[in-house]
Amino acid sequence: MSATDWEEIKRLAADFQRAQLTSSVQRLSEQNCIDIINRLINSKQLEVVFTTDGKEYITPQHLVKEIKDELFVHQGRINLVELAKILSVDLSVISVRASELEKSSGAICIVNGQLIHNSYLNLICEEINEKLKIKGRVTITELTGQYDLPSDFILNVITKQLGKIIKAQQDPHDSRAFFTEHFKKRSISLVKGGLLAITKPTSVSTILSIFGIEEHLFYFALNYLNESKETSGSISGKEGINSIYTPAVYTKSQFEWVKNFYAQNGYLEYSALSRIGISNPVKFVEKNFQNLNLIKLDSCAVGQLIFDQVEAAIDDVIQTATLVNILPILPTVADEKDAEFILHHVMKKKSCQSLHIFNSSVVVTDQYLRNLMKIFDEEIEKKAKECVSSGAYLKFMTAQDKPSHKTSMDDDKFESKADKKEERRKKASEGKGGGGTQGRETKTKSTKKKYGKTVHNDDNSDDDKRGKSKNEGGSKKLEILDIEDIKKILNGVDLIEEEDSEELVEEIANHLYPKLHKQAQESAKTMYESTIAATNQNRRKKYTEMQDKLNDLILKIRLFERGYKQFPSKDVQQQLAKYLLKTICTDVTNEIFTYVVQDDGKFEGKEMTNDLRTKIVNSVPNDQKDVLNTLNKSLSSSTLDDFLNIIEDAVGPGFCDVLLKKTDKKKERSQLLERRQQLLDHINVASDSALVLQLASLIVFQEVTQTMLHASGRFVSTILPFLEPNLPADQYSALKRYHDLVLKLLTTSNSNEKSETQTSLEEEMASIKEIAVTFKKNVQTRD
Incomplete structure (x- = not known):
């Protein structure tokens, strides 16, 4: 409190004493005083503040004076709520006067409902400085909890006092932390000592746990040490707790080991590099061995020594007309894919046209493959003979070109396609009695569109892809000598057997298959041509038997119809008719359906049921569909009328080509x-x-x-x-x-x-x- 204030207090005390000692002629009562003051307040000649109990009032100037006094008494910090209780003045009035005081005085501020003087702020800055001397580092978070003040407010206070009251510096990695110069030097020394002791890659998290240091301090110290050349090491990946620190001594020893490995082996194995701690072997090789021109594979990088050995093995194969597997020559970690890459590289350089690569690593000459072809001659002749004698070749040829093979029933030799068309036109115009070939030709014409795409010219291709595409396109492929037969014979060849590789046998078999398949087809064709006459004769005989059988069964059906009509009861007639349809009529229908699809291999050997007949109806051409569908549905009737009405069409031209004989007594x-x-x-x-x-x-x-x-x-x-x-x-x-x-x-x-x-x-x-x-x-x- 200033001297002027004390003088004013002394003067007021003297006036008060003098007033008490002086006697007056007229004294005012308490009520009169109240009335006078109220009149002054109402006329706005006097401004006062009432206490909360309403018994006292004070002037605003005096209230401000009391607020300052209480702030002084409470060491520069007091809560406005507490202040209102102490002064017995409403909180709203206290808040207004405190705000005016804050504006008028640069040394006072209000923070979170608390009135704070600069003297208090200087006091906490001194306490923070003492704390820094002890701990070396403090954070705004811990100070906020300690002083119950906003973090931004404390940060602002400390920032203003840095270098003044607070002897510290702000952390460059964490603006809300401060440390002393001594703490900085101690941390750098601690990290330096630890890093110099590390000899292998170590995770940052491990280093932090050992040294008991925080992550940002570690990186601060590491960057400082690297810039000053006091330590040498690197951090892999982005700075963080999961990063790996690698000392320079470790990197140097790695490089020496890799260099010696290549000098001894002629290649660099990626897995071996990984085992010694190199995280990215491919980039490591590219960076450190550019001058060696290594060929990078999936598992390793190989040098010229390996290529020279492979080239020598290929030269030996060409001279001896055999095969060789280069995989044993390559590094143990190299796989078939690596071997294939190296072979293509060497063969491209040598321009070898007479070599083939099988199973990615086996080199075979053309001459060796030609010699292999000869061992199949005996097997091809045997298989071709079995194919023709079993009728498989005939079915295949029928599916390939139905019109030409239908005509062969009436011809005992092969004719050109043009001659067959001409003959069909002649037969269609002339016709033949007894269900001969006219109806037969009608059938083949109607089905030609369905099977026309299956024509397969084996003489037009010597290529794997051509044969495969024809098979995928929907044509039926006759395999006389299949892949399994070829593999079985190849497994007995000495050089191939020594390799003991099913994949090698599979690939050589697939390579030889098109040529062997063509050879087998030609052999079967020769045998087929010699037996076609006998085959056609047998087909005509079966046709005649089928014709006689149908005539006999249909005649019996008509006679059986007369028999059940002897019963006067319509119900009995219907039951007997249904039984007849279910048995003999069904047999006739099955015979017709079987004959209609006899050249369609997909129905061969299947039991003729109602479902199968429905499938056949859906698969035949439109000109046959209606008749066969009506015939099939007639079997579900309760009379023979529908069956007998359609049967002549179903056995006639375009179906079975059978002419039903007239009945007589x-x-x-x-x-x-x-x-x-x-x-x-x-x-x-x-x-x-x-x-x-x-x-x-x-x-x-x-x-x-x-x-x-x-x-x-x-x-x-x-x-x-x-x-x-x-x-x-x-x-x-x-x-x-x-x-x-x-x-x-x-x-x-x-x-x-x-x-x-x-x-x-x-x-x-x-x-x-x-x-x-x-x-x-x-x-x-x-x-």
Whole structure:
């Protein structure tokens, strides 16, 4: 407090004492004083501040004076809330006066609701300086926690006092940290000593944990030491805790080791370089061995010594017309890819046209491959003979050129394509009876578009790629001598066997395959031409048999239709018609479908089912599709009408080329007799009671109606009532009793009862057979 202030206090005290001692004539009451002051306040002649309890009031000037006094008492820092409690003045009033005080005085500021004087800031700066003397380094973070002040405020205060109160310097890597010169020198000395002791690559994290130093201080010291040449080493990658420090002594020893390795071996192995700590061997070689002109491979870098050895081995192969594997010559780490690269490099330099590379590392001469071809002659002849004799070559040629081979059924020799077209035109215009070749030609023309793309000219290629592309294009390829056959023979060759490599055998086999395949095709073609006449004759014979079979079956179907129409019940007729469609009609349909697709190998050998017939319908040309589809659907009908309406088209031109023969009484009579004799033959040898009853019923039915009936055993219960009016009572009773016994045998589960029934059936079987065999004679006698 200044001397002027003290003088003012003394003067006021004297005035106060004088007023007390002086007696007045008139004294004012307390209420009068209050009224006078309120009038002055209301007229704005006096400004006062009331206390929080309302009993006292003070002037603003005095309030400011008390605020300063309290700030002084609290050593330059006080909270405004606490100040308002001490002075018993509202906080808002205190805040306003504090703000005015901050503006009017450069030594006072408000921070986070606290009034702070510069004397306090100087005090904490002295404390921070003392802390730096002890610790050597402090951070704004720890000071913020200690003094409960904003970090930016403390940073600003310390920055202003650097070099004055605070004897320290700001960390260049961390602006919110400060350290002394002594701390800096100590840290540099610590890092220097540690780095000089390191002899191999060490992670920065390890160094930090050993020295107990922070990351940024380490890099600060490292950069300082490298710039001053006191240490020599490098950091790999970006500066950070995961970086690796490599001392210069280690790098030098690495280089010496690599140099000696190359001098001894003629190559540099990348994995060996990695094992001695070189993180990027490829870049290391490029940087340090540029003058050697090394060839860089995936696993190593090789020098001229290796290339000279490979070149010498190739020269020896050319002279001896054999093969050699260069992999043993190369470094042990080199693989097939490296070997292939080196071979191409050497062969390009030597301009070798008569050499081939197999399995990436084996060099083979043309002459050796030609010698290998000769050992296959015997096997090719054997395989070609098997191919022709088995019919595989015929199927292949049919698939390749259907029109030419269809015509060969009527010709016993090969003709040119132009001659075949001319002959087809002649046959189409002339026609032939009995389902000959006209319909046959119609079929091949309709399917030509489907198979026309499969033509394969083996004489036009001696190249692996050409054969492969034709196979991928959809053509069918006939393999007389396949890859496995070739590999089997190659495995017996001495030089190849010594290599003991399946990959080598595979590649040589693939290389020889096109030529051997062509040779085998030519051999098979020669044999095929010598046997084509006999093959065509056999096809004509089968065609004739098929024609007779279809005529016979269709005639039987018509006769069976007459038989089931003898029953007055439409329901029975439909059941018998369905059974006929399911059996004999289905057999006829299967025969037709089989013939239509006989030249299409994809359906060969498959069981003819309804699903397969549907697939065939979808695969045939449009001019055949409708007829075959109608025929197939007719099998699901309940009458024979649809089947018989379409059958002539289905066996006619464009399908089976069969001309159905006209029926007459003589043929029908012959069929009836043949059918009866078949039934009699079967019943004479039959021992199954149900079968005997079925056969007997069919024989008697045929004799009664003079028509044939095709029915299974489940129709016997329908046939017997129909025959009752035409049978003697005793014979009908015998048949009916036998029928009941058969049903009883089939339905009973009692073993004793089943055994007795079986015995009865066996005893009466002879009488049932006799009824069937002698029925005709009995009918004639009754008549």
